[in-house]
């Protein structure tokens with residue numbers, strides 16, 4: 343059985359990469375099951391039910407989460423309802439949803455898909471991921487799972503590797519998410535568990551881990567908080583392909599990296615078209631005022647000329663203002679237009695923006 347596990351799907355670019363390219367990759371690679379981390383799928387933080395459903399429609403079989411799992415209020419009830427969307431198993435009780443699920447693969451083979459979150463450099467109160475993994479694997483075994491894929495969502499490489507080593511021979515694969523940067527350390531551990539520290543990000547890579555780099559740079563360089571905006575360009579699809587043998591143990595694991603395949607370039611062209619259109623309109627406006635000024639001049643009234651000149655100047659100034667607005671909008675168009683992926687600190691604001699995403 344061949345399983346594709348995709349790294350954190352980030353915002354609209356990530357979703358659209360999946361929409362446009364997943365089916366081709368699945369066909370080309372002979373993928374049997376598609377699993378993915380979806381914790382950034384809606385505007386870069388969290389996942390809305392609407393977007394989870396879209397991703398299922400594009401061919402994703404199940405989605406895991408992480409530290410952003412509960413960014414949106416709607417997520418909790420949705421996790422309770424939808425067994426294909428899981429959140430880390432070591433969130434303390436009581437917690438909506440589930441930490442693992444079962445997906446049926448070819449020939450009715452059951453694949454357990456579990457989610458854990460690390461505690462190193464993660465400012466959350468979480469239960470022990472090692473003990474949560476023990477409980478989860480026992481439950482998966484009782485549910486008749488033939489093999490298991492565990493998404494370890496964590497910051498620290500050492501913690502991810504330690505969990506993988508702890509689960510070697512008991513889990514089919516332990517694959518990491520959260521850093522959004524793909525690592526080159528695929529391996530089969532001695533007792534048959536596939537491991538990769540981080541499978542990367544399915545989202546915009548002309549960014550700092552998904553966010554527009556301008557606000558991130560300001561934040562780092564000036565030491566003040568800035569609202570981050572999700573980037574929109576050069577999206578890639580990243581993940582790992584894992585092959586399992588008849589005994590459910592991993593045979594092979596390799597990275598998937600389809601760089602810069604998103605229509606970010608299309609979007610760039612579209613923006614260019616918009617800019618050209620605005621320039622054309624501005625040129626027309628200027629021409630109209632030139633004509634009007636000429637008519638006034640021909641009327642012979644010196645006052646008219648002055649008035650016309652003043653008016654033209656005023657309009658020109660207005661045009662400049664409008665231009666500034668557009669410039670702002672262009673930076674933001676990527677913000678409001680694109681759903682305003684701006685990721686302020688207010689969850690409510692975040693939710694609204696992401697609804698437009």
Ligand SMILES: [Fe+2]
Pocket residue numbers: 350381382408520521522
């Ligand atoms: Fe993430």
Ligand SMILES: [Fe+2]
Pocket residue numbers: 381408409410495519520521
């Ligand atoms: Fe994360």
